[in-house]
Amino acid sequence: MKTAEIMTISEAAARSGVPPKTIRFYEEAGIIEPAARSENRYRAYDDSDVHTLRFVHRARRLGFPLKDVAALLDLYRNTKRASRDVKKLALKHVAQLDRRIAELTAIRDAIAALAKQCQGDHRPECPILNELGG
Amino acid sequence: MKTAEIMTISEAAARSGVPPKTIRFYEEAGIIEPAARSENRYRAYDDSDVHTLRFVHRARRLGFPLKDVAALLDLYRNTKRASRDVKKLALKHVAQLDRRIAELTAIRDAIAALAKQCQGDHRPECPILNELGG
DNA sequence: ATTGACGTTCCAGCGGCTGGAATCCCCACA
DNA sequence: TGTGGGGATTCCAGCCGCTGGAACGTCAAT
Numbered sequence: 001m002k003t004a005e006i007m008t009i010s011e012a013a014a015r016s017g018v019p020p021k022t023i024r025f026y027e028e029a030g031i032i033e034p035a036a037r038s039e040n041r042y043r044a045y046d047d048s049d050v051h052t053l054r055f056v057h058r059a060r061r062l063g064f065p066l067k068d069v070a071a072l073l074d075l076y077r078n079t080k081r082a083s084r085d086v087k088k089l090a091l092k093h094v095a096q097l098d099r100r101i102a103e104l105t106a107i108r109d110a111i112a113a114l115a116k117q118c119q120g121d122h123r124p125e126c127p128i129l130n131e132l133g134g
Numbered sequence: 135m136k137t138a139e140i141m142t143i144s145e146a147a148a149r150s151g152v153p154p155k156t157i158r159f160y161e162e163a164g165i166i167e168p169a170a171r172s173e174n175r176y177r178a179y180d181d182s183d184v185h186t187l188r189f190v191h192r193a194r195r196l197g198f199p200l201k202d203v204a205a206l207l208d209l210y211r212n213t214k215r216a217s218r219d220v221k222k223l224a225l226k227h228v229a230q231l232d233r234r235i236a237e238l239t240a241i242r243d244a245i246a247a248l249a250k251q252c253q254g255d256h257r258p259e260c261p262i263l264n265e266l267g268g
Numbered sequence: 269a270t271t272g273a274c275g276t277t278c279c280a281g282c283g284g285c286t287g288g289a290a291t292c293c294c295c296a297c298a
Numbered sequence: 299t300g301t302g303g304g305g306a307t308t309c310c311a312g313c314c315g316c317t318g319g320a321a322c323g324t325c326a327a328t
Contacts, residue, residue, distance in 0.1 A: 120221035
C-alpha cells in the first residue's frame with residue numbers, strides 16, 4: 001500500500017496521525033465531510049482526504065478548538081478568503097492561550113511557594129493545608 | 135441570617151463560594167460527606183461544613199483535580215498526617231502545571247510567530263494556512 | 269473452515285461542572 | 299385561606315474532545 005490512492009480508515013489514520021475513532025468522530029461532528037464508501041460499506045479515503053485530516057491534526061495540535069478548526073478548514077479551502085479572517089482567529093487563540101498561561105503560572109507559583117515552606121517530613125505541620133484551611 | 139449556625143444550601147454556597155449545584159455534585163461525587171437534613175428534607179449546613187466547602191473551593195482554585203482535593207481533605211482532617219504526603223501531592227501538581235504551561239507556551243509562540251508573518255488584509259495569502267496545510 | 273485482524277454501528281464514560289424540567293416546600297401578603 | 303414567588307429537591311442532558319467497549323460484518327490467509 002505504498003502509493004495507495006484509495007485506502008481504509010486505519011491507513012488514513014496512519015498517514016494523517018488521526019486515530020480511526022477520532023476520524024469517525026470528526027465526521028459525525030461535521031468537522032470533515034462524510035467519507036466515501038467502498039462496496040463493502042467501509043469508509044474509503046484518498047490522498048486528498050488524508051491531506052484534510054493532516055490539516056485538522058495540525059490545527060488541533062496547535063490547540064485550536066474544533067469549531068475553529070472547522071472555520072480554518074473552510075478558509076483554507078476558500079481561495080477567495082481574506083488573510084485578515086485567518087489572522088483574527090489565530091490572534092484570538094493566542095489571547096486565550098496567554099490568559100490560560102497566566103492563570104496556570106499564578107497557580108503554579110502559589111503552590112510552589114507553599115510547598116517550599118512545607119518541611120515534607122513525618123510531622124503533620126504543613127503550610128499548604130494551613131492555607132487551604134484558611 | 136448573620137450568625138446562622140444552621141443554614142440552607144444557598145447560604146452555605148454564598149459563604150463558601152461554591153454554588154449550590156456544585157455542592158450537590160461534590161456530595162454525589164463523594165468529595166464531601168452527605169449533608170445533614172432538616173425536617174423538610176432540605177440539606178442543612180453549619181459553620182464547619184462551610185469551612186470544609188471553603189477548603190475544597192480553595193483547592194479547586196489552585197487547580198487540584200477533585201481526586202486530589204479529596205485526598206488533601208483527608209490529610210487536612212487527619213492530625214497524624216505526615217507533611218511529606220501533602221508536599222508530594224503539591225509537587226506532583228506543580229510538575230503537571232509546569233508541563234502544561236510549557237506545552238501551551240510552545241503552542242502560543244508557534245501561533246504568534248505565524249500570525250506575525252500573516253499580512254492580515256484582504257488578500258488570501260496566509261502563512262498560517264500554509265503551515266496547517268503542510 | 270477457521271482464525272484473526274480489520275471494519276461497522278451504537279452506547280458509555282472521562283472531568284467538572286452547569287442548565288433545565290418537574291415537583292415540593294415555606295413564607296408573606298391580601 | 300388562597301396565592302404567588304422564591305427557594306429547595308430530584309433526575310436527566312449537555313458541554314468538550316475524544317476513547318473504550320460491545321456486538322456484529324467483512325476480508326485475507328491458513
